[in-house]
Amino acid sequence: MKMETTVEIQFTDQELQKIENLKSRYLKPDSVILEVLYLLQEKYGYISREGMKYAADLLGMTEEQVLGVVTFYSMFNTKPIGKYHLQVCTNVSCMLRGAYDLLKKLEAELKIKKGETTPDGLFTISEVECLGSCGTAPTIQINEDYYEDLNEEKLVQIISELKNK
Numbered sequence: 484m485k486m487e488t489t490v491e492i493q494f495t496d497q498e499l500q501k502i503e504n505l506k507s508r509y510l511k512p513d514s515v516i517l518e519v520l521y522l523l524q525e526k527y528g529y530i531s532r533e534g535m536k537y538a539a540d541l542l543g544m545t546e547e548q549v550l551g552v553v554t555f556y557s558m559f560n561t562k563p564i565g566k567y568h569l570q571v572c573t574n575v576s577c578m579l580r581g582a583y584d585l586l587k588k589l590e591a592e593l594k595i596k597k598g599e600t601t602p603d604g605l606f607t608i609s610e611v612e613c614l615g616s617c618g619t620a621p622t623i624q625i626n627e628d629y630y631e632d633l634n635e636e637k638l639v640q641i642i643s644e645l646k647n648k
């Protein structure tokens with residue numbers, strides 16, 4: 484299992500300036516919490532407790548308030564994830580079109596359970612809420628890309644291609 488290591492969280496002067504510019508557009512500094520969290524995740528790969536504390540200090544929020552935002556949105560990761568983040572939608576449309584079979588197939592194929600990362604650090608499986616692509620269900624998001632109208636065969640092919648990239 485991949486261990487979390489403590490990394491010192493620090494935005495560059497340029498990143499801090501960007502946040503300050505955004506803050507100046509709003510009455511309340513915490514209005515830019517999502518931008519701060521996106522930046523933390525882009526920079527460190529996930530949002531650690533240290534990252535949440537950093538965001539809280541930066542925006543005058545409590546750590547609990549930041550934790551509430553981080554855990555509300557499925558796009559934020561609170562622990563290190565694999566190179567490919569397989570986000571399986573199991574909401575109604577996808578569920579009716581076989582999302583749980585796809586999830587089981589992924590778990591069997593990669594020999595991990597949802598919420599886990601393969602030992603080589605390549606894949607993490609997550610179960611997520613509606614991805615807004617119900618018309619082409621079942622849908623899986625892999626990093627920033629959507630894979631739609633999937634079946635087990637297509638999924639295995641996609642995983643195989645990613646392994647060989």
Ligand code: FES
Binds near residue numbers: 576614616617
């Ligand atoms: S239910 Fe899966 S994308 Fe909407």
